[in-house]
Amino acid sequence: EEDRELLSSEGTGEGQGQDAGPLPVVAVIGRPNVGKSTLVNRILGRREAVVEDVPGVTRDRVAYAAEWAGHDFTLVDTGGWSVDATGIHLRVAEQAEIAVELADVVMFVVDAVVGATDDDEAVVRLLRRSGKPVVLVANKVDDQRFEADAAALWNLGLGEPWPVSALHGRGSGDALDALLEVLPRVSSVGGAYAPGGPRRVALIGRPNVGKSSMLNRLAGSDRVVVDAVAGTTRDPVDELVELGGRTWRFVDTAGIRRRVHQTRGADFYASLRTQTALEKAEVAVVLIDASETIAEQDIRVIQQVVDAGRALVIAYNKWDLLDEERRYYLEREIERDLVQVRWAPRVNVTARTGRHLDKLVPALELALDSWETRVPTARLNAFLGEVVAGHPHPVRGGKQPRILFATQAGTRPPRFVLFASGFIEAGYRRFLERRLREEFGFEGTPLEISVRVRE
Numbered sequence: 001e002e003d004r005e006l007l008s009s010e011g012t013g014e015g016q017g018q019d020a021g022p023l024p025v026v027a028v029i030g031r032p033n034v035g036k037s038t039l040v041n042r043i044l045g046r047r048e049a050v051v052e053d054v055p056g057v058t059r060d061r062v063a064y065a066a067e068w069a070g071h072d073f074t075l076v077d078t079g080g081w082s083v084d085a086t087g088i089h090l091r092v093a094e095q096a097e098i099a100v101e102l103a104d105v106v107m108f109v110v111d112a113v114v115g116a117t118d119d120d121e122a123v124v125r126l127l128r129r130s131g132k133p134v135v136l137v138a139n140k141v142d143d144q145r146f147e148a149d150a151a152a153l154w155n156l157g158l159g160e161p162w163p164v165s166a167l168h169g170r171g172s173g174d175a176l177d178a179l180l181e182v183l184p185r186v187s188s189v190g191g192a193y194a195p196g197g198p199r200r201v202a203l204i205g206r207p208n209v210g211k212s213s214m215l216n217r218l219a220g221s222d223r224v225v226v227d228a229v230a231g232t233t234r235d236p237v238d239e240l241v242e243l244g245g246r247t248w249r250f251v252d253t254a255g256i257r258r259r260v261h262q263t264r265g266a267d268f269y270a271s272l273r274t275q276t277a278l279e280k281a282e283v284a285v286v287l288i289d290a291s292e293t294i295a296e297q298d299i300r301v302i303q304q305v306v307d308a309g310r311a312l313v314i315a316y317n318k319w320d321l322l323d324e325e326r327r328y329y330l331e332r333e334i335e336r337d338l339v340q341v342r343w344a345p346r347v348n349v350t351a352r353t354g355r356h357l358d359k360l361v362p363a364l365e366l367a368l369d370s371w372e373t374r375v376p377t378a379r380l381n382a383f384l385g386e387v388v389a390g391h392p393h394p395v396r397g398g399k400q401p402r403i404l405f406a407t408q409a410g411t412r413p414p415r416f417v418l419f420a421s422g423f424i425e426a427g428y429r430r431f432l433e434r435r436l437r438e439e440f441g442f443e444g445t446p447l448e449i450s451v452r453v454r455e
């Protein structure tokens with residue numbers, strides 16, 4: 001089993017474009033009327049090529065495919081944002097906060113002639129906290145006379161203000177050159193991996209739960225072994241396997257195939273291996289030996305998946321060994337120990353014989369779909385509006401925190417940001433997560449929900 005020949009990844013025709021991740025996202029933010037939309041049109045050369053809907057806004061077309069000096073990026077225009085899905089008009093700083101959340105780099109536009117206002121200052125504080133790279137555009141510098149106004153914006157502490165006339169084009173090239181200097185090649189807000197290529201699966205679980213048996217069953221003879229890092233380490237080998245009409249990439253299978261010696265420290269190395277497999281994977285199958293009491297270690301592995309933000313399927317293996325009594329206790333153990341991941345699809349299988357392994361693919365697909373689900377902002381806010389109206393946050397110290405607005409800031413896994421007027425208690429957050437799951441599914445994916453309290 002262990003001495004199989006390894007093909008290099010070149011031999012598989014797979015792996016191209018693997019590090020061509022999502023395009024970097026640039027958000028143009030600033031107060032109304034400072035010239036954001038004018039600047040966006042200037043950058044686009046008035047092309048209005050719409051590429052995608054951007055989460056966080058109710059207006060549809062705000063993100064454009066842009067290019068400067070041969071570098072492609074996604075440009076988000078917040079100029080037309082009227083966030084009133086729930087009748088709430090967000091202040092400039094709040095809109096900016098959403099935009100910053102969605103962007104790799106921010107172009108902050110200030111009207112140089114008017115100078116920095118209190119609203120601008122609020123945005124500056126927010127930008128500092130975010131740690132995101134900022135290009136400060138001093139707009140409406142239509143001619144030399146206003147250069148001094150632009151220079152005054154050094155005071156904002158965001159570095160060099162770039163004097164620009166979005167209307168006439170003056171200075172916009174220099175500002176874009178400055179943008180390229182801080183623009184990453186690949187977006188880090190758009191998810192860990194580019195879509196496309198075989199989906200990446202990690203088979204994990206404590207020793208002896210049946211990982212190697214399952215891998216052998218699934219792979220059969222229908223498998224291509226891929227040395228993930230050809231010519232370097234032989235350890236993290238991936239295998240490509242055809243299942244349910246598509247190719248799947250099982251990551252780091254060498255660790256599964258090589259029997260681990262039960263020496264001191266084996267636990268530590270097992271969990272390290274789980275961690276590296278998870279980093280490469282999109283979805284994890286956690287195997288649990290159903291014939292034995294669920295162990296602390298099983299729960300730890302599941303927690304690792306949730307913490308890594310990967311999609312999750314739980315496979316209860318060795319189903320052939322279960323009698324009525326064990327089945328009864330297993331259900332109770334699951335209720336008791338795994339309530340936190342009640343949302344994970346579950347398959348009951350016998351890896352040794354292959355029984356019910358056909359249920360694995362639909363479960364993986366369901367989990368991955370959920371992992372990539374995007375809820376439109378208007379729908380999200382309409383739904384939360386109803387939930388909150390029917391079940392408001394408890395009053396604390398005479399105050400009742402309200403949810404003002406919510407947006408899905410990302411996927412893989414779904415990431416929600418709630419803007420609230422006060423501290424939202426853990427119990428209420430869990431309630432909201434439960435309701436979100438009831439409404440939108442999300443079977444098989446962890447959800448990240450963060451709350452921003454407005455001061």
Ligand code: GDP
Pocket residue numbers: 030031032033034035036037038039079080139140141142164165166167168
């Ligand atoms: P937004 O609300 O920030 O998107 O601002 P707009 O792009 O809609 O611009 C607001 C107003 O400022 C419009 O009347 C623009 O023509 C004007 N404007 C934008 N950029 C400039 C500029 O560089 N110079 C001058 N003089 N006016 C500008």
Ligand code: GDP
Pocket residue numbers: 205206207208209210211212213214256317318319320321349350351352353
């Ligand atoms: P790993 O350490 O997680 O890779 O587990 P293995 O696949 O090596 O399996 C550990 C032991 O459990 C082996 O003796 C397997 O034959 C046995 N085993 C695996 N799957 C099943 C199953 O579905 N039913 C039964 N009865 N035994 C199984």
